[in-house]
Amino acid sequence: MQKLLPFLRFPPLAICLLLAACQKEAVSPGAPALPTGPVTPSPPPPEHLTLGNPSGAVTDINQPTNYLLRKPQYALSYHRDRGIPNWVSWHLSPDWRGSAARQDDFRADATLPSGWYQVQANSYTGSGFDRGHNCPSADRTSTVADNSATFLMTNMMPQAPRNNQQTWANLEDYTRTFLTSGNEVYVICGSYGRGGTGTNGYAATLDQGRVTVPARCWKVVVILPTGSDDATRVTTGTRVIAIDTPNDNSLSTNWGTYRTSVDAIETATGLDILSAVSTTVQQTVESRVDNGPTS
Numbered sequence: 388m389q390k391l392l393p394f395l396r397f398p399p400l401a402i403c404l405l406l407a408a409c410q411k412e413a414v415s416p417g418a419p420a421l422p423t424g425p426v427t428p429s430p431p432p433p434e435h436l437t438l439g440n441p442s443g444a445v446t447d448i449n450q451p452t453n454y455l456l457r458k459p460q461y462a463l464s465y466h467r468d469r470g471i472p473n474w475v476s477w478h479l480s481p482d483w484r485g486s487a488a489r490q491d492d493f494r495a496d497a498t499l500p501s502g503w504y505q506v507q508a509n510s511y512t513g514s515g516f517d518r519g520h521n522c523p524s525a526d527r528t529s530t531v532a533d534n535s536a537t538f539l540m541t542n543m544m545p546q547a548p549r550n551n552q553q554t555w556a557n558l559e560d561y562t563r564t565f566l567t568s569g570n571e572v573y574v575i576c577g578s579y580g581r582g583g584t585g586t587n588g589y590a591a592t593l594d595q596g597r598v599t600v601p602a603r604c605w606k607v608v609v610i611l612p613t614g615s616d617d618a619t620r621v622t623t624g625t626r627v628i629a630i631d632t633p634n635d636n637s638l639s640t641n642w643g644t645y646r647t648s649v650d651a652i653e654t655a656t657g658l659d660i661l662s663a664v665s666t667t668v669q670q671t672v673e674s675r676v677d678n679g680p681t682s
């Protein structure tokens with residue numbers, strides 16, 4: 388009874404008003420619902436796989452060479468034993484662009500299954516290869532969190548500096564120009580093979596063998612006028628740009644030099660790119676080599 392005494396000092400009416408006030412605050416119809424437990428992150432949007440999942444990747448610890456990672460900002464198939472993605476796929480529209488600064492916060496991806504090696508921010512240090520983004524920083528500038536997500540090491544590949552900073556970057560820049568003329572874009576890129584030549588010469592692996600240096604870096608860009616039901620809007624007339632570049636610091640800085648067909652990339656990698664597009668449309672757009680402008 389001793390502990391109840393302080394309450395008894397309040398007149399009963401005051402207690403009733405206090406309880407009513409608290410209750411009213413909790414159930415106010417205009418107020419947002421208060422969280423009642425741990426906040427569950429919402430599932431990543433499906434938009435990054437709209438045109439397909441090129442390798443049928445799944446988020447299954449028993450698939451370490453084709454492990455699906457779905458982020459709000461992009462989707463990728465990770466190869467644990469190469470320490471790099473097989474492919475990364477993302478949707479690019481004006482909504483993804485804003486004024487967030489480049490975060491430069493390269494870091495290990497802690498979302499990999501426990502026990503898997505996490506490539507570190509310094510794993511490429513001194514190698515003569517850049518930490519080359521698959522999904523580029525400049526494609527994700529609407530929020531700081533979106534930009535920061537591109538700096539996860541699961542989004543990186545060891546890329547010859549001249550490839551990354553010139554050839555590849557020039558196509559990244561060209562791709563973004565379509566956003567200001569009423570278009571949206573899908574980009575799927577990746578790397579394959581083993582062994583490249585950076586500023587310190589040839590290397591097959593980095594970080595004591597835990598990161599494979601790919602021999603080739605490829606990219607496919609699909610340009611659509613802004614709209615909905617995007618996979619069904621890819622037609623035989625859709626511009627599809629495909630490149631396959633050597634991971635070699637002596638390459639040309641003109642990305643147009645490396646244009647190829649999607650079919651050739653599929654043959655080299657074993658992937659089925661644009662698998663969500665009708666097979667008849669795939670047959671046409673995947674066999675064609677782009678010859679449009681390059682800037």
Ligand code: MN
Pocket residue numbers: 519520523551552555556
């Ligand atoms: Mn880059």
Ligand code: MN
Pocket residue numbers: 653659660661662669673
């Ligand atoms: Mn295909």
